[in-house]
Amino acid sequence: MAKKKISRRSFLATGPAVAAGSAISAKGLTQETEGVHGTPPSGIPLRVQSLISVLTKKGLLDPKAVDALIEYYETKIGPHIGAKIVARAWVDPAFKERLLQDASSTITELGLTGIGNSRADLVALANTAEVQNMVVCTLCSCYPWALLGLPPTWYKDFAFRSRAVIEPRAVLEEFGMTLEEDVEVHVWDSTADLRYLVIPERPEGTEEMTEEELAALVTRDSMVGVEKLKPFEPETAV
Amino acid sequence: MNGIHDMGGMDGFGEVLPQDNEAFHEDWEKQIFVANRLVRTPSLNEGRSTEYMDPVDYLGWGYFGRSLHSLERKVLRHGLVTEEELENPEGRVARVEGFEVIKAEEVEARFRTRRGSRVQVNVSPKFQVGDRVIVKNEHPPTYTRCPRYVRGIRGQVQRDRGVWAFPDTASYGLGDRPQHCYSVRFAATELWGSRADPKDRVFADLFEDYLEVAS
Numbered sequence: 001m002a003k004k005k006i007s008r009r010s011f012l013a014t015g016p017a018v019a020a021g022s023a024i025s026a027k028g029l030t031q032e033t034e035g036v037h038g039t040p041p042s043g044i045p046l047r048v049q050s051l052i053s054v055l056t057k058k059g060l061l062d063p064k065a066v067d068a069l070i071e072y073y074e075t076k077i078g079p080h081i082g083a084k085i086v087a088r089a090w091v092d093p094a095f096k097e098r099l100l101q102d103a104s105s106t107i108t109e110l111g112l113t114g115i116g117n118s119r120a121d122l123v124a125l126a127n128t129a130e131v132q133n134m135v136v137c138t139l140c141s142c143y144p145w146a147l148l149g150l151p152p153t154w155y156k157d158f159a160f161r162s163r164a165v166i167e168p169r170a171v172l173e174e175f176g177m178t179l180e181e182d183v184e185v186h187v188w189d190s191t192a193d194l195r196y197l198v199i200p201e202r203p204e205g206t207e208e209m210t211e212e213e214l215a216a217l218v219t220r221d222s223m224v225g226v227e228k229l230k231p232f233e234p235e236t237a238v
Numbered sequence: 239m240n241g242i243h244d245m246g247g248m249d250g251f252g253e254v255l256p257q258d259n260e261a262f263h264e265d266w267e268k269q270i271f272v273a274n275r276l277v278r279t280p281s282l283n284e285g286r287s288t289e290y291m292d293p294v295d296y297l298g299w300g301y302f303g304r305s306l307h308s309l310e311r312k313v314l315r316h317g318l319v320t321e322e323e324l325e326n327p328e329g330r331v332a333r334v335e336g337f338e339v340i341k342a343e344e345v346e347a348r349f350r351t352r353r354g355s356r357v358q359v360n361v362s363p364k365f366q367v368g369d370r371v372i373v374k375n376e377h378p379p380t381y382t383r384c385p386r387y388v389r390g391i392r393g394q395v396q397r398d399r400g401v402w403a404f405p406d407t408a409s410y411g412l413g414d415r416p417q418h419c420y421s422v423r424f425a426a427t428e429l430w431g432s433r434a435d436p437k438d439r440v441f442a443d444l445f446e447d448y449l450e451v452a453s
Binding site for chain 2: 039040041044045047048049050051052053054055057058059060061062064065066067068069070072073074076121123136138139140141146149150151152153154156157158159160161162163164165166167168169171174175176182183184185186187188189190191192193194221226
């Protein structure tokens with residue numbers, strides 16, 4: 001209890017004294033972290049419950065909106081949206097070309113606007129026989145939510161965030177990917193407000209498929225660049 | 239700031255677990271994650287709140303523990319909630335009047351579009367595609383989106399991503415300082431020496447103020 005108290009107090013005590021003027025003064029703004037280890041992870045669910053109950057009672061949070069937003073994130077957005085973009089790129093080379101030049105405006109052709117607004121940018125990266133692109137955010141966990149849904153746990157974990165840039169090949173192996181000898185790995189660290197979508201290579205054996213059937217083959221992990229889509233074999237695909 | 243969050247290139251965190259592939263494990267994770275997004279308050283102008291966490295807590299609390307930290311910090315510092323109320327949630331809690339609460343029916347419209355920091359200002363770029371640049375070896379004690387592992391390293395401008403607000407000042411309310419952001423390509427061996435495969439490349443999106451011409 002005592003520790004918890006100190007930890008909360010320190011929210012108020014620390015933080016930058018924002019200096020007037022336009023330049024950041026290192027002295028005035030040194031970020032001091034809160035120097036007491038607070039609630040152990042086992043206490044977190046309870047602390048969440050307390051906070052939400054207080055926010056609700058105070059009229060700061062509507063529990064119905066909580067449910068609605070959870071539902072939105074879990075059902076309305078997801079990799080099925082990104083998969084539509086990939087499938088179109090596979091069947092329409094001119095669309096793919098436009099996508100690689102300017103993904104934000106090109107996806108509006110599919111009626112998608114979530115990430116294509118004027119204040120955020122989407123970047124599409126095409127995998128080829130020679131280049132395997134993969135995406136990470138080393139500083140936090142930036143991810144193209146509007147196109148892929150919320151990120152999976154492994155994407156947010158420290159192992160992926162720390163290792164993707166320094167040993168991408170070892171990381172890809174942990175995803176079961178073996179790379180041909182002359183393949184280059186290109187790792188994209190989402191350090192600013194650009195969000196990346198990998199266009200995986202179109203799997204073999206899909207020449208006769210419709211755009212809709214193709215979209216069903218595209219996985220989330222392939223659009224983050226950590227999975228190669230396997231050749232399509234009708235017998236085993238059932 | 240040279241914080242624990244800046245973990246590109248660190249060792250010791252173990253294997254990636256591809257099978258851990260859901261966004262959430264438990265209900266409280268969903269609750270805190272969306273609550274943190276639903277309680278909208280003006281910016282505290284202090285950079286990013288999770289970077290104020292004790293580094294041991296940052297590592298130990300998990301992604302959704304960090305959402306808890308952000309939301310507590312936000313409502314306490316804005317005076318919307320008191321520590322006493324959090325300590326004793328069953329006790330007397332004073333209602334806050336006049337706060338704009340997001341309603342269930344507004345949720346989709348408000349969260350469909352993500353806000354970015356692109357700004358519609360004409361600023362001429364200092365660098366062109368193909369230019370050789372070096373990332374300034376600066377270590378601000380404040381919020382920055384320039385990861386440590388690229389500082390002092392030579393790279394090449396791969397794409398100009400247009401004009402954006404500069405997070406290092408904008409996040410403190412010290413002005414947008416609109417400038418170009420570039421995708422900069424680094425040879426993996428420039429970053430990691432002999433540990434890297436000479437064929438590999440790492441790209442980072444870097445604001446103009448982080449870069450200088452490589453001589």
